[in-house]
Amino acid sequence: MKQFVGIGYRKDFGEDFLHSEILQPSFIELAPENWMNIGGYWKKVLRRLSEKYPITAHGLSLSIGSPDELDWNFLEQVKNFLKDYDVTVYSEHLSYSKCDNAHLYDLLPIPFRFDAVKHIVERIKQVQDFLQRKITMEIVSYYTPVAAEMSEAEFVNEIINGSGCNLLLDVNNIYVNAFNHNYDAHKFIDQLPLDKVAYIHMAGHEKVADDLIIDTHGQPIIDPVYKLFEYTINKLETPVPVLLERDFNIPEFEELAFEMNKLENICKKSWSFSYAS
């Protein structure tokens, strides 16, 4: 069993995942939207998963940056899901996925603007009050800025510090954004409120043009992202859960295990040393 590294469970893994000795994650992550209000086969699988592994939840439809109202009925269902499955971490995205009363089922970039900061800070506080827990917000990858009047790092800092929520650091997203927007990923990480990092995501991506990477979660993690990961976790004061995400081109479990082992070894090297010193 891994100590630090979990994996995002995908239905493509099927029941084999439950019987596999290959992966041995320390926890699994689920998107509540795919598992709420269901019964039958997948409910049984969910029950068995929850009996075997601790669960973290990574939401898709909160749409914290949307101009639309928060969906309290949806949040009530999320709250029940978190309670029913004893979910330790509930994370979501600093983005919006619903606008003009329409769900879009993907993540759009929020304008880095002062009014957006106020809007999001207030909404995160409302959500945290409602769920009676801190939520953990992820810096998303983005391909174009929209009407920005502040830097991305300022935007993130203002929201995390203003709302009191935790930070999900998707190291691949930082790499992707640094490449796409031509900034230094290490310097960007240095500017973040690292004491608020409660969760880390790692994934692969796809380079679609000389100057553009798309965050696909469909490829293995590349070495520069592993290096950025090591750089990042060496800066954290305490260990946090680390997740491997793979949404497309799902490979054999052995390949996922290879990536998880690599991440686990980096964690052990960094965090065992910091414990000892």
Add this chain to the structure above:
Amino acid sequence: MHLSNYTKTQQNNLASFCKTNILKPIDGLTENRIHHYRRLIYGVIDDSLRSAYPLTENLLDENEWKFLVDEFVAKHKSQSPQIWQMPYEFYQFIESNEFGAKTKYPHLMDLLMFEWKEIELFMMEDQNDNNVKLSHDIFNHSQIVLNKEYEILKLSFPVHKKSPNSISMEDKSTYFALMFRANDKVQFFDLSPFFVWIIYEIENNNYSLKQLIKKAEGANKNINHKIISENILKFIYTSHSKGFILGFENEKGENDRKI
């Protein structure tokens, strides 16, 4: 609400572009990259619909399929935060708008409904009471216990019996399809109106088999009683073996799931 009208407009314009492919002004945009957002969103919705409606996708040619999905993405405001429920909104959207495909394929709405119901039943929350005591005593005081995870579809075309590509106007009639979830799978079979009535009677009157046969004989006096009882028995045994009838609950509370 702290968001200014300016910021809201920027956000709305981006979302609107993703739906319609029509770009209204957005400040600071990297224009040669914005199409990726539309591509990604369109791909998520299209994949989800193709996965939900494989028979419909196969029936329509690629241009017909793309036209319906284009219209849906552009004009429909999806309400479900759970993407697995979104395909039902596609059904509703097609149903409530005029499309040439509905004329060309008169069985299109039946097919979409049939495919959606398979998903809905497969995913629906568990309905059956696991504490019901089931017995093999089927003839006497035992009430027939139906699997509650079912639906009877009334169809105008036999989309549950024939390949969608081979269905024509000549097939137009009234059909009933029983769909139910048992053993973690959705199963279906064709029903005659008589058995639709039988299921209704079981559902609403908590009959034992004996009472059910008596009721059916009383309601169908012109039909040989032997034929009625034989057909009902065959239906009951088949339904039980397939999991549509869970068993027979009796007053003694016996707990025996075999017959």
